[in-house]
Amino acid sequence: MNWFYDTSVWISLPLFVGGFVAVSCLIVVGLRPVVQRYVTDFKEWDRALAHVIGTFGVFFGILLALVAVSVYENFADTRKATIEEAADAGALYRATTGLPDGLDGAMQRVLDEYMHTVIEADFPDQAQGILPDASDAQIDEFERLLHEVEADTRGDQAEFQQALATFDDLIESRRARIDATALALPPLFWLVIWVGAAVNAVLIAFIHFGNPRLHLVMAGLLALFVGLVIFVTADMDHPYAGAISIGPGAYERVLEQIIDPRR
DSSP states (O other), rough: EEEEEEEHHHHHHHHHHHHHHHHHEEEEEEEEHHHHHHOOOOOHHHHHHHHHHHHHHHHHHHHHHHHHHHHHHHHHHHHHHHHHHHHHHHHHHHHHGOSSSTTTHHHHHHHHHHHHHIIIHHHHHHHHHOOOOOOOHHHHHHHHHHHHOOOSSHHHHHHHHHHHHHHHHHHHHHHHHHHHGGOOOOOHHHHHHHHHHHHHHHHHHHSOOHHHHHHHHHHHHHHHHHHHHHHHHHHHTTTSSSSSSOTTTTHHHIIIIIIIHHH
């Protein structure tokens, strides 16, 4: 599915939704003669079909809504994790200023390298669905420097404890950001969604319409909306790829506003 996320939305959206509408209209064209040939009592047929479509529409609509909400919540949680990690890195950069033993310069240099690595290496890897590890070296180096700090006075101990707490928060946010790389709906969910979309198109094609053009318009409009919902859901399913994606903007702002001015 990399082609779906690597292609411009101005190309993938019309192709996806347009293809969805075209297939639905083709199903209508293919099944209209079958309905006209084999159905003898159209009133009874439409009454029974209305119950089936109503029941199916409720379940399929609930499924699409729940999946869309779930995907959006995952997307929002991932975005929150990246913002928190960037904020923790900025706070940690400031916290190292008051540490003893003259290690603040080395720590700040490692944090500066870490932010650049996240922006230039981690996010491109995550966009391809690859778990990033380029920034592991900076995290290990910063932890080593942090353990070399010897806080003797009460003030130094307070500064050191604050730096430790902020570093722990950074690690938690970083782990959440990395774990979200593999975040996606299970394939079984997508199978159910596609089967439901196919059943929906078939049921719409079963409706008896005297005017075939109106039948195609109704089927096309419904397919347009369902296709848009599925497209947006699929695009957000991978938080770091696609038109609706999370970028390194929060890290770039921390670099510009906190780290670079203090260098």
